[in-house]
Amino acid sequence: MSFTQECRKEADSIWEESFHHPFIQELTEGTLSFDQFRYYVLQDSYYLSHFARVQSFAGAKAEDLETTSRLAAHAQGTYQAELGLHETFAKELGITEEEKNVFQPSPTAYAYTSHLYRSALLGDLGMIISSLLPCYWLYYEIGQRFKDYTPGVAIYEEWINTYGSEWFKSLVEEQINRLDQLAEKSTPKQRQAMKETFLISSQYELKFWEMAYTLESWNKKEQTTS
C-alpha cells in the first residue's frame, strides 16, 4: 500500500463524517440555507487566500526548480479558479463590500489556516504537502460522489461540478504522486509526523462544515444552531 493510501485509509472514518455532514447533504439536495452557504463562502475566501500562500511556501521549499514552478502554478490555480468561483458566488449571494470589510475569520478558519502555516514554518516539503493534500483530495471525492446530484440551485450545482472536473482530478493526482515520492525518501519518524498532519487537516475539513452549518462565532451567545 502506498503512503497516501495508508493516510487515506486511516482518515476514512473522518472523511465519511464529512460526506454525511448535514452541510454537504443539504447542499447536494438543494436545501442548504443561503445564510449558511454565504457564511461558508466568506470564510472559505479567507481560507483560500492563506492556502495559496502556503502553496507558495511549499514551492520555496522544493529542491528542484520544476517542483517550485508547479507549486507556484498551483497557487495561481487557487487564485484564479477557486477565488474566481467565490467572486461569482459573492455576486449571486449579494455579498457586499461592506460585509467583506467587516469580515473576521471564525475560530475554525483561523485555526485551520494556522495549522497550515505551522507545517510551512516547521516542516519540510513532505510535511507541507501532507497538510495541503486532504483539502484537494477530500473535495475531489465529494465532487465524484455527488456529481450526478442535481440540487436545483445553480450555485450549488456549480460548486459540485468544479470539484468533480477533470482539471481538478489532474491537480489532485499530481499532489498524491508528489507526496508518495517524498514519503519514500523520508524516515519512519518523518512519515509518522506527515500522517499526523494529514489527519489533523482531515479533522479541520470536517470542522469547517460544522463551522458553516452552525454559523460559528467567537462569542458563543451569537452562534445559532439551525
Ligand SMILES: Cc1ncc(C[n+]2csc(CCO)c2C)c(N)n1
Ligand atoms: C476548507 C476548504 N478545503 C478545501 C478546499 C478546496 N481547495 C482549496 S484550494 C484547493 C487546491 C486547488 O485550488 C482546493 C482543492 C476549499 N475550497 N476549502
